[in-house]
Amino acid sequence: MGLESQERSENTFLSANDFEFITFLILVGPFVLMMPYLFLRALISLLSLFIYFRLLGKNIWFGDLRSGVASSSLAFIMTLPFLTFADLEYSNASPLEMIRALLQQIAISLWEESFFRGALSKSAFQFTLSSSIFSFMHSLNPGFSLLPLINLFIMGIFLCFLRIRLGLLSSISFHFSWNLFLEHLWGFPVSGILGV
Secondary structure, eight states: OHHHHHHHHHHOSSOHHHHHHHHHHHHHHHHHHHOSSHHHHHHHHHHHHHHHHHHHTOOOOOOOHHHHHHHHHHHHHHHGGGGGTOOOOOOOOOHHHHHHHHHHHHHHHHHHHHHHTTTOOSOHHHHHHHHHHHHHHGGGSTTOOHHHHHHHHHHHHHHHHHHHHHOHHHHHHHHHHHHIIIIIITOOOBTTBOOO
């Protein structure tokens, strides 16, 4: 009997961790997406993640500051090729506008990483599901097409690996830095939207 149940569990497509991840997305997703303000989305996503881990009796693995800095540096290096296409014309953005843009990018990174990858465990199914939802959710952005869909899926998989290997702080800092450098330093629209 024990051997049969073991064989059955090995043949199932989804593990208990996969069901937990799906449950988190289903319970938190609609509530977070109803939030009209980006900062509320970030706060609710992060708070929901803490509650989720507390209910499961687990701890969130944030990683360390060094990994976060390394991830930010990697994002900077990965955006450098965009300089060959950049037409840099910095506007006279006020310090207040720059602070607003910085806070906005922090909120985006916090809410998207907490929601899409915060509850993630090492599972090909979870990587695929998380990255698919992540890319399709951006389909409402201006200028969206098949190429951004594929790029966002690949970026989602990469962020999943960062989350699992280096911790949540690493995926948050990479996401934040990628958006910040690409949009606010090199002047490219992020997700079809160009900010300050």
